[in-house]
Amino acid sequence: MDIVTITLNPAIDQTVFLDRLAVGKVNRSSCHHRQPGGKGINVSSMLGQYGIPTIATGFLGNENTRLFDELFQSRLIEDAFIRIPGETRTGIKLVDTGRHETTDINFPGLKPTLKEVEQFEKKLRSLVKPGRWFVFAGSLPEGLSIDFFEEIIALVKKGGGFLAADTSGEALKVAIRNGADLVKPNEHELAEILGYELPDFASRVAAARELQQKVSHVILSLGSQGALFITPDKALMASAPPVKVMSTVGAGDSLLAGYLAGLSTDQSSSECARLGSVFAWAALEDVSRQLPSVGEIRRRLPSIKIQPL
Numbered sequence: 001m002d003i004v005t006i007t008l009n010p011a012i013d014q015t016v017f018l019d020r021l022a023v024g025k026v027n028r029s030s031c032h033h034r035q036p037g038g039k040g041i042n043v044s045s046m047l048g049q050y051g052i053p054t055i056a057t058g059f060l061g062n063e064n065t066r067l068f069d070e071l072f073q074s075r076l077i078e079d080a081f082i083r084i085p086g087e088t089r090t091g092i093k094l095v096d097t098g099r100h101e102t103t104d105i106n107f108p109g110l111k112p113t114l115k116e117v118e119q120f121e122k123k124l125r126s127l128v129k130p131g132r133w134f135v136f137a138g139s140l141p142e143g144l145s146i147d148f149f150e151e152i153i154a155l156v157k158k159g160g161g162f163l164a165a166d167t168s169g170e171a172l173k174v175a176i177r178n179g180a181d182l183v184k185p186n187e188h189e190l191a192e193i194l195g196y197e198l199p200d201f202a203s204r205v206a207a208a209r210e211l212q213q214k215v216s217h218v219i220l221s222l223g224s225q226g227a228l229f230i231t232p233d234k235a236l237m238a239s240a241p242p243v244k245v246m247s248t249v250g251a252g253d254s255l256l257a258g259y260l261a262g263l264s265t266d267q268s269s270s271e272c273a274r275l276g277s278v279f280a281w282a283a284l285e286d287v288s289r290q291l292p293s294v295g296e297i298r299r300r301l302p303s304i305k306i307q308p309l
């Protein structure tokens with residue numbers, strides 16, 4: 001199974017660790033980490049570490065590509081990005097280790113021109129083929145409307161591809177309405193598109209089941225509780241053992257990557273859920289989102305608790 005990831009608004013993630021974030025005061029960092037990011041790129045990176053090559057496309061600023069180029073070369077990622085003038089944005093994550101809280105500061109992204117958008121559409125059209133998965137992850141850059149996202153979906157679906165959407169708000173609604181094959185909201189994103197609160201586990205399960213009537217694969221991320229995995233033939237709750245959380249950045253992307261890794265190797269619904277959970281586990285305990293060895297991944301798989309619903 002081929003996988004293409006689409007990241008239209010990537011970022012360089014600057015994660016800064018603080019013993020305690022003091023607003024309005026001087027803060028001193030205990031350590032920091034800088035790496036290329038963007039939700040689709042994170043998916044490609046995790047899959048590449050597991051030995052599954054991907055094609056990554058979207059828009060990248062041509063003035064700060066070094067980190068991305070190095071990542072692509074080391075993680076089995078074929079670079080199909082459209083380079084545009086300027087710098088890819090930075091996203092700053094302030095991790096308060098005392099309170100176990102993360103504060104995000106997201107800079108505005110680059111605004112592609114009409115010509116650059118047309119280049120991207122031409123590139124995407126060349127990548128579409130029957131049976132290939134396309135992972136649309138993250139936000140739209142400034143200047144691109146939700147209609148553009150609908151055009152992307154139509155292009156993929158018309159060509160016989162499968163669409164996995166990891167987005168939120170109106171974009172998530174559009175993906176569901178236009179035939180997405182997989183969605184991965186968290187409980188807050190799902191409540192937002194439904195228009196009502198999901199106060200307990202039972203309401204979240206019911207909402208995810210309702211969503212699965214429209215989308216074949218639904219992954220509902222429940223944070224530290226784990227995740228729901230609902231397909232036409234199975235409804236499962238998966239949870240990992242307690243993890244020492246270094247950073248939550250990229251954990252959801254890793255969850256999706258692990259699930260796709262399972263699908264691409266023809267594993268059962270339960271094993272896809274286990275693999276997704278282990279990928280997320282690895283991301284939570286390592287700020288660099290480094291997967292452990294295949295042997296260690298296999299050792300961890302039985303530690304994932306699977307509960308049929």
